[in-house]
């Protein structure tokens with residue numbers, strides 16, 4: 097691409113999104129260099145902020161005309177480098193597509209533009225429920241929400257949640273994002289707009305394209321609208337707070353609760369190192385000498401929760417919990433969960449460079465697996481903190497490293513890969529909720545057989561024959577190879593390395 | 603009719619597909635209860651079915667690895683040994699593969715979802731006879747494209763599932779079944795959201811008609827204490843609604859409840875004509891009444907899932923093109939879709955699905971990718987040219 101066409105490209109994009117809808121200066125672009133996985137960095141050529149589906153389609157056509165790759169982005173809270181631009185790609189950011197187009201309580205469906213924040217949608221639904229009940233006092237509806245609740249829900253977008261098939265704390269009982277997405281509208285890499293649903297239908301005959309788009313990490317199409325299923329928002333809870341001297345025992349409690357056929361709303365574990373980090377930062381009054389803290393929550397019909405609570409507490413007791421408290425007080429409950437949700441924030445106060453690994457294992461293997469993960473860290477001379485969705489078997493070892501020390505970064509990545517390999521070996525997967533992005537690309541051939549990888553690549557080519565949409569993410573690409581193990585410079589541990597036949601254009 | 607080949611081992615399935623590639627004789631597997639769904643198989647084809655069983659039950663994880671050829675009856679029996687079950691409304695003689703291929707579900711969808719929600723991963727053979735593994739054994743997994751979901755409802759046109767990982771659930775200690783009498787189908791429309799968002803939310807909900815009386819059946823799964831609490835909550839919701847009254851309630855076992863649901867479903871399978879109409883949920887009752895007022899009204903047997911906008915319409919009637927037109931128009935009127943399940947014309951005349959979902963061109967393109975030689979149930983529903991975009 098020559099300089100002239102580059103300027104033409106920016107003019108064309110400005111013509112679509114307006115001057116205020118395009119960022120091009122290096123200072124402004126800095127923010128878009130990475131997501132929550134800071135090892136992978138790349139500077140986009142520009143960032144465009146469309147506000148409508150039609151603008152997205154027009155931007156896509158323009159970028160295609162100029163032969164420029166496209167990276168969709170929501171809020172950039174991803175933890176796998178999925179929305180990072182390499183090789184002169186342009187970011188299409190949905191953060192100004194925030195409209196909630198409709199909320200239909202009778203059909204229990206809301207339609208949101210992809211850039212609407214997760215929490216904003218549920219807040220809008222709550223307001224609509226209140227309005228509805230003013231007019232239908234004789235037969236009111238109960239509270240409803242969009243159930244997926246990633247800890248990032250105040251910042252992440254509905255489109256980003258769908259694109260990553262995000263999980264969260266409540267997903268143990270209430271399901272992940274794709275369980276709550278009825279349909280999507282998306283823009284194909286040639287600018288065509290496709291919808292996977294008619295109206296508010298709960299079924300579309302034929303193969304489930306909505307299901308395929310969920311979790312496709314922006315590699316098949318740019319999601320512009322999401323049809324979200326609205327479900328009852330639980331009103332009555334019991335929260336159990338248990339403290340252990342051994343992490344193993346906390347994990348064993350989780351595994352035993354599941355094995356007893358009890359399905360809590362959530363079961364979250366924080367290990368001792370994590371407890372101390374959270375306590376130092378926010379002073380919730382957690383015991384800093386404990387090895388693990390297990391939070392369990394159940395929801396349902398108020399009068400029967402105590403019966404379940406007793407069973408859960410008995411299991412925890414039998415597994416050596418040294419302190420068991422429970423609460424139904426909403427204030428204390430909010431406090432406990434805020435401690436859990438702010439865990440990453442607490443780390444951020446102490447360490448500038450860390451990354452959150454994400455793998456999922458059979459829940460029955462949890463106790464031994466967490467011990468093994470910590471041991472792998474130790475073998476690499478690394479300290480690992482753990483805070484995770486234990487009920488799902490979804491572990492999140494957090495690795496700390498010195499960003500300026502390329503060797504240490506590589507050592508960390510190696511340890512992370514060993515953890516993932518171990519998870520595969522015991523019947524697990526390399527990602528439970530954060531996605532593959534660029535972080536786990538190298539692990540894909542270890543997870544899937546060659547025929548399956550080939551199927552993924554062919555599916556990608558069906559949507560995106562010229563590999564222009566988020567190329568190099570999720571599946572190995574023939575045109576853009578992003579290698580985290582080969583630092584492009586001592587200060588930039590990650591980066592994009594392209595095969596010689598496709599040199600970088602910037 | 604050529605004999606049906608029974609496949610016991612995945613290797614035989616791959617070999618069968620590879621042989622079909624050479625001979626260009628396509629392979630067809632429509633299942634035992636879905637032979638009327640989609641266009642008929644081509645004249646020359648090899649029919650096959652899969653056999654199998656529960657391979658591993660990870661009891662402590664509440665998941666299981668199952669051959670797609672295992673029947674639902676066999677699966678439920680195996681799981682029940684550990685007091686667990688697969689919460690899906692499907693007849694015992696259907697294989698798990700048939701249930702996945704046709705996205706079979708029923709009233710239990712309210713509490714447990716569909717196969718889309720119960721499946722964790724699949725092993726399937728693609729149109730080249732290769733063994734593809736997607737998803738897995740764990741309950742959360744976002745590695746790679748979610749082809750597991752793509753294949754739910756794909757009618758065997760994109761691949762042949764031979765193994766599946768599923769979630770299982772604990773058999774409840776008690777089921778409390780409740781029957782409500784309803785004044786008119788339309789009154790259900792305004793009742794469902796208040797019910798589902800109340801503490802009286804049931805695990806299943808089914809609208810039927812017996813001797814001219816509309817009945818809304820529902821159930822609670824739990825301990826006796828829990829069920830009683832929910833029943834009390836139900837009484838309070840009913841107290842606020844108009845046109846509903848509780849006429850029966852009965853505590854029973856899951857097996858008894860399953861048998862009742864199966865009996866109602868069974869009537870559908872015997873119908874000479876059966877079409878499924880999908881509408882937005884809050885239009886279910888209105889669509890029901892519109893069907894009753896149609897020229898065929900009194901002859902139709904209808905049952906519906908009001909929480910999901912699904913109506914099964916059929917009976918011992920002659921479904922001619924006028925009837926096809928009427929049900930198609932009915933679906934359109936509610937922004938819905940109709941799907942033929944049992945067709946008197948044996949599948950030649952009526953379009954199986956109408957109107958086609960807006961993503962159909964994309965699905966045709968995917969068919970070409972996953973089954974490039976058009977060997978798997980060719981011409982069933984994914985027919986037509988891919989329009990270049």
Ligand SMILES: Cc1cc2nc3c(=O)[nH]c(=O)nc-3n(C[C@H](O)[C@H](O)[C@H](O)COP(=O)(O)OP(=O)(O)OC[C@H]3O[C@@H](n4cnc5c(N)ncnc54)[C@H](O)[C@@H]3O)c2cc1C
Pocket residue numbers: 131132167168169170171172173174175177178179190210211245246247248251252253254255256257258259260261262263264265313314315317318319320440441529530533566569
């Ligand atoms: C503190 C913290 C806590 C978190 N907790 C959780 C958690 O509990 N559970 C969980 O699952 N994740 C969690 N995450 C990860 C992250 O928040 C989720 O992956 C989230 O869904 C990303 O949304 P986003 O809008 O920020 O998307 P981005 O980060 O902008 O993008 C993520 C991926 O989706 C693609 N994408 C985004 N928008 C679109 C679109 N409109 N169309 C197509 N592709 C698109 C991007 O290309 C990229 O591949 C957490 C992150 C942080 C920082």
